[in-house]
Amino acid sequence: MPSNKVQIIKESLRNKILPSEDVVYKELHTKEKYIEILYIKTVSDGMVIKDNLIIPFFEIANPDQFLDYLQSLPTIKMFEKEDGALDELIRGDAILFYQDHIFLLDSKVDRNNSVLDTTVETTIQGPQSGFSESLPTNIGLIRQRYPQNTLEVESTTVGTISKTKVMIIHDRKVADIQTLHKIKQFLSSIDIEMFQTGEQLLDIIKKSNRALIPVMLVTERPDRVVVNIAAGKIILLVSGSPFAVVLPTVMKDFMSSMEDIYQTYWVAKFLLVLRYIGFMTSLVLPGLYVAVTSYNPELFRVQLALNIAGSRTSVPYPSFIEVLLMLFMMEMLTEASIRLPKAIGPTATTVGGLILGQAATEAGLVSNIMIIITSSVAISNFVVPINAFSFTLRIMKYFVLVLGTIFGLVGVVFGFLLLVAYMVKLDSFGQPFLTLIQSKPSKKL
Amino acid sequence: MNRYFLYLVLLNMLINVIIFVPKILIEYRYDGAVMGVLIAIPIGIALNYLFSTTLTKFPQQGLPEIISLLKHHWFGVVHLVGIQLVWFTAGLITLISFIDILTRFINPEMPKLLLLTIFLAALFLIIQMPTDRVMYLLEIILFLNTPLIAFIIFKAFSNEYLSWDSMLEVGTHIWAWPSLKAIAAATYCFSGYTNLIIFNRVIKGKLKLWNFFIITVLGVFNLFTTFFIPIGFHGSDGAQELLYPWITTADSLRLVYSPIERVIFLFLMFYMSISLMSISIHWHVALELLKGTFRGKVNMKKNWIVLSFFGVFSVIGVIYLNALLLNKITVYWLIGRLGFELLVVCIFFFWARRRAA
Numbered sequence: 001m002p003s004n005k006v007q008i009i010k011e012s013l014r015n016k017i018l019p020s021e022d023v024v025y026k027e028l029h030t031k032e033k034y035i036e037i038l039y040i041k042t043v044s045d046g047m048v049i050k051d052n053l054i055i056p057f058f059e060i061a062n063p064d065q066f067l068d069y070l071q072s073l074p075t076i077k078m079f080e081k082e083d084g085a086l087d088e089l090i091r092g093d094a095i096l097f098y099q100d101h102i103f104l105l106d107s108k109v110d111r112n113n114s115v116l117d118t119t120v121e122t123t124i125q126g127p128q129s130g131f132s133e134s135l136p137t138n139i140g141l142i143r144q145r146y147p148q149n150t151l152e153v154e155s156t157t158v159g160t161i162s163k164t165k166v167m168i169i170h171d172r173k174v175a176d177i178q179t180l181h182k183i184k185q186f187l188s189s190i191d192i193e194m195f196q197t198g199e200q201l202l203d204i205i206k207k208s209n210r211a212l213i214p215v216m217l218v219t220e221r222p223d224r225v226v227v228n229i230a231a232g233k234i235i236l237l238v239s240g241s242p243f244a245v246v247l248p249t250v251m252k253d254f255m256s257s258m259e260d261i262y263q264t265y266w267v268a269k270f271l272l273v274l275r276y277i278g279f280m281t282s283l284v285l286p287g288l289y290v291a292v293t294s295y296n297p298e299l300f301r302v303q304l305a306l307n308i309a310g311s312r313t314s315v316p317y318p319s320f321i322e323v324l325l326m327l328f329m330m331e332m333l334t335e336a337s338i339r340l341p342k343a344i345g346p347t348a349t350t351v352g353g354l355i356l357g358q359a360a361t362e363a364g365l366v367s368n369i370m371i372i373i374t375s376s377v378a379i380s381n382f383v384v385p386i387n388a389f390s391f392t393l394r395i396m397k398y399f400v401l402v403l404g405t406i407f408g409l410v411g412v413v414f415g416f417l418l419l420v421a422y423m424v425k426l427d428s429f430g431q432p433f434l435t436l437i438q439s440k441p442s443k444k445l
Numbered sequence: 446m447n448r449y450f451l452y453l454v455l456l457n458m459l460i461n462v463i464i465f466v467p468k469i470l471i472e473y474r475y476d477g478a479v480m481g482v483l484i485a486i487p488i489g490i491a492l493n494y495l496f497s498t499t500l501t502k503f504p505q506q507g508l509p510e511i512i513s514l515l516k517h518h519w520f521g522v523v524h525l526v527g528i529q530l531v532w533f534t535a536g537l538i539t540l541i542s543f544i545d546i547l548t549r550f551i552n553p554e555m556p557k558l559l560l561l562t563i564f565l566a567a568l569f570l571i572i573q574m575p576t577d578r579v580m581y582l583l584e585i586i587l588f589l590n591t592p593l594i595a596f597i598i599f600k601a602f603s604n605e606y607l608s609w610d611s612m613l614e615v616g617t618h619i620w621a622w623p624s625l626k627a628i629a630a631a632t633y634c635f636s637g638y639t640n641l642i643i644f645n646r647v648i649k650g651k652l653k654l655w656n657f658f659i660i661t662v663l664g665v666f667n668l669f670t671t672f673f674i675p676i677g678f679h680g681s682d683g684a685q686e687l688l689y690p691w692i693t694t695a696d697s698l699r700l701v702y703s704p705i706e707r708v709i710f711l712f713l714m715f716y717m718s719i720s721l722m723s724i725s726i727h728w729h730v731a732l733e734l735l736k737g738t739f740r741g742k743v744n745m746k747k748n749w750i751v752l753s754f755f756g757v758f759s760v761i762g763v764i765y766l767n768a769l770l771l772n773k774i775t776v777y778w779l780i781g782r783l784g785f786e787l788l789v790v791c792i793f794f795f796w797a798r799r800r801a802a
Contacts, residue, residue, distance in 0.1 A: 296551060301706035407563055408552050409710070413717045414563050417586070418570060424582045425574050435581040436588050 003100050009082060010097055013038065016086055028054065033063040039094035045109040048075075049094055053105060063099070070098060075106040087163070113137040116242050120220055120387055126262040130220035131242040135165060138222075138237050138244070142169060145226040156187055158238075159195030165239040166195075174232035182429045183234055183247055198238045198245035202388065212395065214388040215428035217249040224258050248428035250435075255279070257385035278383030283397050283419070285377050286323050287404030287412040289370070293319040295408030307369075314364035320405040322366050326374040327401075329356065331394070334378065447656050449648055450497065450641070452583055453726070454660050457637030458667040459594065460723040461630075462691040463543050463716065464535075465775045469630040470672045471684045479619045481627030482668050488628070489635025490661055496790045497638055497652050499797045500645050507576070508642040509737025528642065529734035531785055533755070536727035538775055540564060541762045543720045545771070546689060550696075551713055557763050564721070565756055571725040572732050573748070577647045579729050586722050590715045597708055597715075598670055600698055607677040614681045615673070629779040634671070635664055636786060643730045688768055728755060 017023055022042040028035050035057060039049065052073060060066045070076055079085055079095070079102035089095055092108035112133035119130075131138045139153060150173040157163050166187060170180060190204055202214045219225060220243050225235050228246045236245040246253070255275050260268040293312060297305045315322055333352040337345050357371045377397065384390035396419055403411035403418075426433035461467070470478045503511050508528070544560050552560065571579060601607065641648070675690035678697050687693045698708035705711055735751055766774070 296710070298707070299710045300704055304704055403563070407560070408555070409714065410547055410552060410560060410717060411563065413714050414567055414721070417718055417721060418567050420585060421567065421571050421574070421582055424578050424585065425570070432578065432581060434585070436584045 006097060006100055006102060009079075009102060010036070012082065013086065013089070013095065017089065028057055030058060030061070032061060033057075033066060033098075036097040037094055038089065038097075039107065040089065040092065043090070043092035043109055044094055044107040045092070048107040049105065052107075053094070053096070067099065067101070070096070070101075070103055073105075077104040077106070078102075079104060110134050110136060112240075115141070116220070118220055121224070121258065121385060123257065123259040123262065126258055127221070127223045129222070131222060131237075131244060133240055133242050135167060135237060135239040138242075139167060139169070141222045142225060142229070142235070142237075145222055146171075146229055148173075151229070156184070158187060158190050159192055161193045162195050164195040167235075167237040167239075169229065169235040169237065171229050171232070174230065175234055176232060176430075179248060179429050179431070180234055183236075186429070187236075195238070197241035198236055198243050199388070201236075201245060213392050213423060213426060213433070214254075215249055215426055215433060217246040217253050217386060218243045218388060219246060219386075220244075221258055227258075227261070228253075248431040250428060250431055250433050251423060254386045254389040255384065275383050275385065278380035279393065282377050282381040282383075282393055283400055284412060284416055285373055286327060286397055287400035287415060288409075289373050290320045290323055290401065291404045291409045291412045294405075299409070308367075311367040311369050315367050316364070320401070322370055323373075323401060326360075326366055326370050327377070327398075329360075330374050330378050334394075447648070447650065447652055449580055449584075449644065450638070450652055450656055451659060452580070452587055453640045453644060454493070454635065454637035455587065455591070455663065456583065456719070456723055456726060458634045458663060459591075459716075459719050460539060461634050461667075461671055462689075463546065463720050463723075464539055464633065465542065465772050466630045466633055466779075467671045467675055467690045468688065468772060469776055469779070470627055471675060471687075471690055473624045473627045474615045474672075474676065474681065474684075475618050475621065477618075477621045477624035478627040478631075478672070479616060480621060480623035481625075482631045482672060483619070484623050485628050485631030485635070486661070486664060486668070489632045489664060490657060492632075492786065492790050493635055493638045493660060494657055495794050497641060497656075499790075499794050500641050501651050502797055503645065505646055505649065507644075507646045507733060507737075509734060510646075512737065526738060527785075528789065529731040529738075531782060532727045532731040532734070533758075534778060535782070536724040536731065537759060537762055538771065538778060539720055539724050539727070540568075540759055541766050541771055542768070542775075543716070543724075544763055545768045546692060546713070547717075549689075549768075550692060550709060558760065561759060561763050564724075565759065567721055568725050568728060568755075569752055571721075572729040573752075574729075576643060576729070576733065579725065580644060580647050583722050583726065586718045590718055593711065594715050594719075597695065597698065597712055598674075600700070600708065601670075601674050601678075601694065604678075604698060606697070607674070608680065609677065611681040612673045612677050615676050625780060626776055629783040630776075631668055632783055632786075633779055634667055635660070636782070639786060639789075640726055640730055643733045644726075688772070731755075 014025065017038070017040075020040070022040050024037070024039050024041050026037045028037070035053075037049070037053065052075065056069055057066065060069055076096075077088075085093075085095060085102070085104060088104050094105040094107045096103040096105055113136070115129045115132045115137070117129060131141060143151065148171060150171050152170055152172050154168045156166050156168065158166050168180075168183065168187075186205070190201075192200070192204065198216075199218050201216060202218070203211050205211060205215060217228075222244075225244045225246065229235060233249075234247045236247065238245070255272065257271070257275075260272065263271070292299050293308060297309060299305075300308070312319070312322075329352070333349065336348055336352070340348050353375070357375070360366045361368050361371055381393055381397075382390055384393055399419065400412060400415035403415035405411070407414065420434070423434040424432065470482065472478075473481070540561075544557050544564065547560055548555060548557055571582065574582070671691070675687065675694045676684045678684075678694045679687065679690070684690055692709060692712065695712035696707065696709040700706055700708060700711075732751060732755075736748075739747060
């Protein structure tokens with residue numbers, strides 16, 4: 001590169017990067033040679049610059065030898081475009097002006113690279129550590145668990161302002177090419193300013209940006225990610241987020257916990273059935289209560305029907321208000337216990353759950369049976385192992401409740417069927433979201 | 446994917462309870478229903494076999510795709526319009542009759558039109574889905590419901606009040622001259638295969654012989670259950686009095702240890718999904734055929750016009766047709782359907798043979 005052009009680039013780069021406190025522009029001199037370094041000290045690793053640049057600079061006396069050294073350094077890239085260089089500079093690269101060359105030294109500081117414990121998807125047995133918040137560390141974790149030469153890692157950026165780095169990871173041998181293509185297309189079509197974490201994709205996937213049911217799985221467990229790669233799924237890792245996105249995702253994935261493969265066969269099957277029962281209970285029970293008490297009390301055998309009616313004698317309003325009231329209290333309690341500091345959490349649940357429930361029945365505001373229903377709905381809601389889906393379930397039960405209130409028993413059955421039909425209609429990157437027998441992803445290359 | 450074929454046939458076998466088949470059979474129990482059923486079985490199986498083996502010559506194609514091979518477009522249009530009318534009315538009869546059942550047995554105070562709205566909402570959602578998705582939904586619903594319906598049938602068979610003598614008594618009228626109405630009603634149990642004209646799209650591979658074997662066994666068992674269990678419960682004379690013999694039969698059953706003691710509620714809850722599915726399968730076929738008659742791409746506007754026609758007809762039907770009238774219409778509809786089915790299968794069979802030759 002001619003030296004006057006280097007001068008121009010240098011000037012323009014220095015002009016574009018505004019005079020901030022943390023921008024460092026340094027000239028190093030020895031007798032034979034001199035070098036100019038431009039970097040931002042808050043995002044660059046000073047140690048890397050010192051070890052790879054400053055110490056060798058003073059140790060290698062010969063200018064040509066130092067140039068050879070720079071060119072053979074694996075973390076160094078040649079300067080290509082001014083925009084690209086500026087981007088890299090902001091991300092933590094150091095720009096070197098040496099003789100008539102411009103180099104980019106990768107000196108990005110890697111903060112938050114400690115591996116976190118799993119907190120969202122906990123298991124009793126099996127690996128206990130999750131991802132970290134650093135992208136290279138996360139890829140390292142995956143490579144360690146999946147030592148296959150067919151593992152492919154590609155990168156792209158999402159977000160007009162945040163320019164977040166997103167890694168697309170898949171196994172070339174098993175992943176479906178068409179799905180991969182669709183995912184890449186989807187990523188490039190995203191129009192968003194700040195992209196912070198994979199969970200944001202859950203909404204963006206819908207054209208209206210208003211999704212009810214998640215069609216991608218967000219997980220914090222490297223073991224789950226690796227199992228999914230082996231099953232032909234495609235993984236997205238987002239820089240700065242300890243969560244990976246698994247695509248395409250179907251209902252079965254949301255209902256499975258990593259524990260299933262760490263347990264014996266029948267235990268795992270039992271747990272799976274339990275989850276589906278929990279899902280149904282949480283979905284249908286509030287609506288069913290309204291339908292049975294207000295429309296068809298003759299559904300149950302006489303003793304039970306009388307029992308329910310008896311416990312409702314002191315309740316001064318129709319059953320759907322009772323249910324709404326209690327569900328509302330329960331949602332409040334759930335929300336509060338998420339936000340509360342860990343130290344106060346148990347107190348809130350005790351006061352809310354035990355005392356309030358007890359008092360509400362004694363005051364005759366809700367029936368005893370309603371308390372049982374509310375708590376079983378709340379508990380079985382969280383049997384669903386994936387958080388995003390369990391939150392969806394929290395909303396879906398109101399749909400069934402509303403239909404049950406308007407149409408009675410018919411409404412409950414139809415509410416359930418409508419939700420099932422809606423889920424069958426959904427698809428996640430070409431794969432149907434809900435089918436009875438989930439076919440394996442196609443193996444063609 | 447031969448199981449999809451079985452699902453379609455099984456669905457019709459289950460739904461015959463709603464569409465007055467037991468009522469018609471029981472009405473003619475002394476006048477040729479037994480023989481009619483016996484004749485219907487080979488007819489049903491033969492039609493099944495002929496039609497589905499012919500269709501396997503067009504792998505993964507529905508009728509609209511096949512018709513598009515024809516030179517004369519108008520012929521195809523006439524063909525499609527005729528068939529889709531039959532399918533639409535099949536769904537409509539099920540819909541009206543099931544809404545009548547719901548108001549009679551579950552929600553006597555609720556206006557029928559209100560019930561219709563929720564049905565239509567669900568139907569419009571389902572019938573617009575792609576064909577394979579409708580099939581997946583059918584699979585899930587059958588998976589959830591069939592074991593429980595089988596359990597109810599088991600409870601019926603093992604009930605101590607089931608009078609085998611009454612059934613035998615009806616069985617002695619086997620030599621009565623077969624009645625056409627009974628034959629038409631009984632063949633309805635087998636006619637699920639006709640949905641293949643659209644659902645052939647999702648069927649991969651050839652249908653094997655054991656499919657037809659299973660259909661035969663299921664069909665015989667199903668017709669026997671449909672026809673004789675109500676007679677066994679209510680007596681050979683008493684069964685005639687009932688408008689919906691099977692639902693009343695379900696009401697005669699009692700689960701002694703279950704929190705839900707009366708089987709009728711379980712029965713109707715299962716049948717809500719089964720009948721919803723049956724209607725949506727029929728209407729999905731009708732809708733897809735209609736789309737086939739339009740040339741070119743079907744836009745949202747056309748789609749909604751068709752759907753609103755579906756809606757308007759069902760509103761009119763629900764308002765003007767009471768159960769008795771519907772019963773009378775259904776008898777003739779079933780006969781017409783049998784004739785039409787024979788016609789379609791034969792034309793299709795010979796056309797496909799000529800084309801192959």
